[in-house]
Amino acid sequence: MRADQASVLLELTPMQLDQLDTVMRIERAAYPISWSRKVLEDCVASTNDCWVLRYDRQIVGHSILSNVLDETHLLNLCVEPSLSRNGFGRWMLRALIQKAMTRHSTIFFLEVRESNHRAIALYHSEGFNESGMRKNYYPAENGREHAILMSLDLSFDVYT
Numbered sequence: 001m002r003a004d005q006a007s008v009l010l011e012l013t014p015m016q017l018d019q020l021d022t023v024m025r026i027e028r029a030a031y032p033i034s035w036s037r038k039v040l041e042d043c044v045a046s047t048n049d050c051w052v053l054r055y056d057r058q059i060v061g062h063s064i065l066s067n068v069l070d071e072t073h074l075l076n077l078c079v080e081p082s083l084s085r086n087g088f089g090r091w092m093l094r095a096l097i098q099k100a101m102t103r104h105s106t107i108f109f110l111e112v113r114e115s116n117h118r119a120i121a122l123y124h125s126e127g128f129n130e131s132g133m134r135k136n137y138y139p140a141e142n143g144r145e146h147a148i149l150m151s152l153d154l155s156f157d158v159y160t
């Protein structure tokens with residue numbers, strides 16, 4: 001089922017500690033080097049906005065935002081791999097941008113591995129620009145990998 005046909009059954013709900021088994025299963029399946037359970041626990045306990053994406057009440061992805069003043073930083077965006085390329089990532093990203101606009105953020109930004117072509121394609125197609133590079137930002141299987149910094153200008157919202 002594609003997200004655009006299933007959107008009535010899709011929702012973002014706040015991540016709960018008792019959902020971390022499922023979140024960790026998806027996280028480990030989706031990333032070559034995933035976050036640890038401790039990092040996710042700390043996120044849920046922090047002021048970050050931690051979300052699970054539910055399709056028909058089943059968890060199919062997750063995302064984490066950090067909000068500081070008028071900036072929103074996307075720390076994690078992840079979809080269950082067996083459901084990939086069905087529009088769920090795009091649906092979740094758009095919902096997160098909407099949340100940032102609702103809180104009057106003027107910029108929405110993120111880091112992405114330079115080898116992560118599918119995520120980069122998603123961000124470009126949603127209007128993000130490449131605004132910098134963070135050298136050796138990520139651990140990699142053989143050393144370190146650069147991050148591309150991508151950002152979406154939301155400041156037009158200030159004038160509307």
Ligand SMILES: CC(C)(COP(=O)(O)OP(=O)(O)OC[C@H]1O[C@@H](n2cnc3c(N)ncnc32)[C@H](O)[C@@H]1OP(=O)(O)O)[C@@H](O)C(=O)NCCC(=O)NCCS
Nearest residue numbers: 030077078079084085086087088089090112118119121122
């Ligand atoms: C990146 C991710 C969230 C995308 O979620 P998804 O539900 O698979 O993506 P969607 O179906 O919404 O696709 C959105 C766009 O992403 C790109 N994309 C997604 N999967 C792709 C693939 N296998 N090959 C090429 N492009 C792909 C395309 O541009 C696609 O648009 P299109 O289908 O109209 O061409 C998902 O692949 C994922 O969780 N990856 C692992 C975690 C990760 O890398 N997160 C990003 C961290 S910065």
